[in-house]
Amino acid sequence: xxxxxxxxxxxxxxxxxxxxxxxxxxHIGPGEFVSVVGPSGSGKSTLLLLLGGMLSPTTGRVLLEGxxxxxxxxxxxxxxxREKIGFVFQTFNLLGYLTALxxxxxxxxxxxxxxxLQRRRATELLRRVGLGRRLHHKPCELSVGQQQRVALARMLxxxxxVILADEPTGNLDPETTGQILDFxxxxxxxxxxxxxxxxxxxxxxxxxxxxxxxxxxxxxxxKGTPHSAxxxxxxxHRWARSxxxxxxxxx
Amino acid sequence: MxxxxxxxxxxxxxxxxxxxxxxxxxxxxxxxxxIKNITYYSEKAVARQMDSLGANILILPKSVTLQxxxxxxxxxxxxxxxxxxxxxxxxxxxxxxxxxKLSVPVELGGRKYLLTGILPKNEFQAxxxxxxAGIFSRPAGCGAMPTLPFTGNDQKTLVRxxxxxxxxxxxxxxxxxxxxxxxxxxxxxxxxxxxxFRVTATLPQTGTIDDSRLFAHLHRVQELSGKGPVINAxxxxxxxxxxxxxxxxxxxxxxxEAKVVTITQIADAQIRMNRLMAQLSAVFLGxxxxxxxxxxxxxxxANVHQRRREIGTLMALGATSGFILRLFLSKALVLGAAGxxxxxxxxxxxxxxxxxxLAGVPVLPMPELAGxxxxxxxxxxLAASFFPARRAARLDPCTTFQEV
Numbered sequence: 155x156x157x158x159x160x161x162x163x164x165x166x167x168x169x170x171x172x173x174x175x176x177x178x179x180x181h182i183g184p185g186e187f188v189s190v191v192g193p194s195g196s197g198k199s200t201l202l203l204l205l206g207g208m209l210s211p212t213t214g215r216v217l218l219e220g221x222x223x224x225x226x227x228x229x230x231x232x233x234x235x236r237e238k239i240g241f242v243f244q245t246f247n248l249l250g251y252l253t254a255l256x257x258x259x260x261x262x263x264x265x266x267x268x269x270x271l272q273r274r275r276a277t278e279l280l281r282r283v284g285l286g287r288r289l290h291h292k293p294c295e296l297s298v299g300q301q302q303r304v305a306l307a308r309m310l311x312x313x314x315x316v317i318l319a320d321e322p323t324g325n326l327d328p329e330t331t332g333q334i335l336d337f338x339x340x341x342x343x344x345x346x347x348x349x350x351x352x353x354x355x356x357x358x359x360x361x362x363x364x365x366x367x368x369x370x371x372x373x374x375x376x377k378g379t380p381h382s383a384x385x386x387x388x389x390x391h392r393w394a395r396s397x398x399x400x401x402x403x404x405x
Numbered sequence: 406m407x408x409x410x411x412x413x414x415x416x417x418x419x420x421x422x423x424x425x426x427x428x429x430x431x432x433x434x435x436x437x438x439x440i441k442n443i444t445y446y447s448e449k450a451v452a453r454q455m456d457s458l459g460a461n462i463l464i465l466p467k468s469v470t471l472q473x474x475x476x477x478x479x480x481x482x483x484x485x486x487x488x489x490x491x492x493x494x495x496x497x498x499x500x501x502x503x504x505x506k507l508s509v510p511v512e513l514g515g516r517k518y519l520l521t522g523i524l525p526k527n528e529f530q531a532x533x534x535x536x537x538a539g540i541f542s543r544p545a546g547c548g549a550m551p552t553l554p555f556t557g558n559d560q561k562t563l564v565r566x567x568x569x570x571x572x573x574x575x576x577x578x579x580x581x582x583x584x585x586x587x588x589x590x591x592x593x594x595x596x597x598x599x600x601x602f603r604v605t606a607t608l609p610q611t612g613t614i615d616d617s618r619l620f621a622h623l624h625r626v627q628e629l630s631g632k633g634p635v636i637n638a639x640x641x642x643x644x645x646x647x648x649x650x651x652x653x654x655x656x657x658x659x660x661x662e663a664k665v666v667t668i669t670q671i672a673d674a675q676i677r678m679n680r681l682m683a684q685l686s687a688v689f690l691g692x693x694x695x696x697x698x699x700x701x702x703x704x705x706x707a708n709v710h711q712r713r714r715e716i717g718t719l720m721a722l723g724a725t726s727g728f729i730l731r732l733f734l735s736k737a738l739v740l741g742a743a744g745x746x747x748x749x750x751x752x753x754x755x756x757x758x759x760x761x762x763l764a765g766v767p768v769l770p771m772p773e774l775a776g777x778x779x780x781x782x783x784x785x786x787l788a789a790s791f792f793p794a795r796r797a798a799r800l801d802p803c804t805t806f807q808e809v
Contacts, residue, residue: 208721229725236723247718251418252411259406261722272406308722 155347156182156205156316161214163200163370174200176370178214182349184315187342189358190351192367198351199320201367205349206239206318207231218316236265240309244321246301248293254280254304255289261311279307283337299330306337317341319350323357335360412735419708426704427744433697434748434782435755438774440689442756443764448682450766462641462653463666464488471666474638483507483635484663486623489524492639495659499644499652502526506638507623509630511597514587518580519618520597522626522636525572572622577602581609582616597621598629694781698789705737705793709800716800726798733794734787741786745779752778 158180165172175197182188190198203209204216207223216223218238223231235241248257258276259269267275280289283303285296293301302322309317319338323331335357342348342362350361358364366373416423465474466482489505507522572578577597579589584607589595593604602621610616627634643652656665709716716729724732753770760768 206721229727232720232723232725235721241721243718247714247721249715249718251414256406256410256414260411260719263406263411264719264723264728269407312723 155184155186155219156180156349157215157217158201158204159215159217161204161211161216163197163204163209164212173370175204175211178370178372180365180372182347184347185342185345186363187338187348187361188350188363188365189361190349190365190367191353191355191358194353196367197370198367200370202318202320202349202351206241207235236312238314238316240312240314240317242302242305242309242317242319242322244324246293246298246305246325248301248304248308250293253290253292254285254296254300254307257293257304258308258311261308265312275311276307279310280304282310283307297330298325299327299333302326302330302334303337306334310341315345315347317346317348319348321351321353323352323354331357408731408735411732412739415712416736416739419711422704422708423740426701427740427747429700429704430697430740430744430782430786431747431751433693433700433785434745434778435752437690437693437781438749438752438778439755439759440693441686441774441777442753442768442771443760443766444682444686444689445771446760446766446768447764450764451678451682461668462643462656463668464639464641464656464660465664465666466637467662467664469638469664483632483637484639486627486634486636488660488663489636489639491659492656497652497655497659499650500641501644502642504640505623505636506640507626507630507632507636508618509598509626509632511619513583513595513597516586518583519614520626521618521620522623523569523572523620524623526570572620573605574622574625575600575602576605576621578606578608578620579604580616580618580620581607581611583619584608595619600625600629694785698785701737701740701786701789702793705733705790706796708736709733709793709797712797713800716797720800729798729800730794733790733797737786737790737794738783741783742779744786745782746775748782749775749778 158178161175161178161180162173163175165174178201180201190201192198200209204211205218207216207218207226210224215225218234221234223234226234248254249260252260255273255276258279259272262272262275263269277286277289280286283306285300285303285307288296288300288304291300293304296304302325317338322338323334326334331354338348338350339360348361350357352358463471463474464484465471466484468482486505489503492500492503503524505524508519509522511518511520569578577595579587579595583589584604587595589604589607591604591606595602595604597619608615623636641656653665653667716724719729719732753774756768757770760766
């Protein structure tokens with residue numbers, strides 16, 4: 155599904171070359187849930203952006219379903235992202251001047267979905283993440299956990315097969331962190347391929363495989379805590395319990 | 406979600422920026438509209454002043470010199486009145502006014518004066534074929550303009566412009582010197598060439614030969630003098646722009662048996678003044694476009710910088726560079742169009758209020774400026790926003806994220 159072939163990325167910073175990623179080789183199969191851990195500056199986010207077609211490598215190739223991403227034009231990559239990749243950000247990156255519903259609709263609008271269908275699909279998605287009663291709230295009127303759930307709904311708008319999550323729980327309290335990880339596990343169970351960058355070792359252990367990065371190199375590609383049966387969501391009920399009014403219908 | 410929703414939501418999210426930028430656009434357009442409006446009516450006022458200098462083209466018999474004409478235009482030679490018809494029926498542009506004249510000497514109270522026959526304008530206009538020939542049509546910005554309703558319609562001033570609207574067969578206008586010498590007042594009776602006339606106006610002093618003239622209807626003078634349908638001269642007020650484009654040569658071609666003379670001093674003054682007004686207007690427009698454009702560009706650059714993260718997010722969601730470009734240009738278009746409408750309204754009010762006070766000219770609203778205001782404003786906003794918008798479209802999405 156996702157392949158990196160001898161990928162390096164170097165930045166020039168104050169006259170010096172810095173290797174953000176150095177000779178990375180990686181193969182992530184369809185439906186795999188991989189977490190990427192490592193200290194700050196180890197190249198985790200760079201790896202994620204390279205996989206998402208957002209940052210061209212200095213050397214090497216990145217392939218998505220056999221297609222070399224950086225052999226495509228910027229606009230072709232944008233279209234590919236729209237269809238196949240969903241991003242989740244640490245700081246959610248919601249558009250502050252739009253409501254939760256409009257934020258989700260924006261992703262659908264970019265994909266060319268007609269307005270009436272946008273509204274129906276966005277409402278369904280927000281209900282799915284437990285925000286059926288927060289449709290018309292702006293991000294500033296939502297808690298950080300709710301904002302991340304809006305971001306998740308937006309990410310799911312075009313049903314991407316690949317999810318790239320950059321510290322999705324970095325700004326969240328433990329309870330909300332658990333909810334988001336449950337949700338990612340559920341999506342994994344639905345067959346999505348997930349790559350999650352995280353600082354949190356416990357979050358990392360929720361993945362099938364943990365990649366450890368240090369100074370731009372993948373150190374130990376190894377297995378994390380096995381999740382042989384992530385289809386079930388043992389803590390799914392916690393969404394409903396934590397805030398019944400906000401979470402109706404989830405999952 | 407639609408593009409317009411996205412643009413509108415973002416516009417109103419940053420209200421203070423919206424207000425300041427909108428005000429900058431509106432003020433720029435207001436000034437443009439106000440200046441254009443006042444300038445237009447000032448140009449017309451200047452043109453009226455220029456017209457009062459008199460005719461700038463003379464059509465004379467071949468044998469007559471300009472000196473003969475200025476001496477008293479009572480030279481023996483004449484040209485057929487039919488020339489006036491020929492001119493009126495021609496497709497020549499830029500003939501503002503035609504004033505055919507026939508002067509004959511008359512004696513009153515033991516002194517010699519000139520009785521000059523003139524043709525009132527209503528006789529030109531009464532002929533449908535003539536008015537259809539476009540003889541009085543003229544490009545905007547030069548020559549005389551139709552009298553504004555509030556500027557009055559005094560026969561005394563119209564005579565100075567060489568043309569009057571109405572003149573009955575028994576009416577006579579009396580020059581200042583004649584009136585003083587014969588103690589004539591309006592309404593007085595007068596006998597000329599054996600016929601009674603009624604003085605309808607005594608003319609103000611001009612310091613020219615006109616002060617010792619009496620003006621009556623051309624056909625009456627032709628009839629009383631027994632000269633038939635002839636005239637001594639046709640005084641023409643030609644549009645100065647058309648004169649510079651070769652109106653005189655065209656007149657020569659049309660009337661090869663006559664002599665066409667340009668009164669260069671007057672025509673040159675008119676051309677210079679019109680050119681000056683046009684240049685002033687262009688300079689103001691240029692300054693405002695530069696200042697307004699810089700303001701909008703500055704705002705848009707700042708806006709792109711502020712929205713880098715948002716742009717990156719949209720790109721991560723699959724927005725193409727073309728979409729980002731359209732997003733920013735749509736916003737500029739909305740701002741520009743709205744600014745154009747508001748600027749037109751405000752500028753018109755400003756012109757109506759300030760025109761009479763600053764330029765001393767009456768100013769009327771000019772609906773045609775609305776289109777210009779919106780077009781200038783929208784084009785300015787689009788042009789000023791193009792480079793910031795292109796910059797936004799070319800942003801490297803990864804650099805827009807804090808996490809990198």
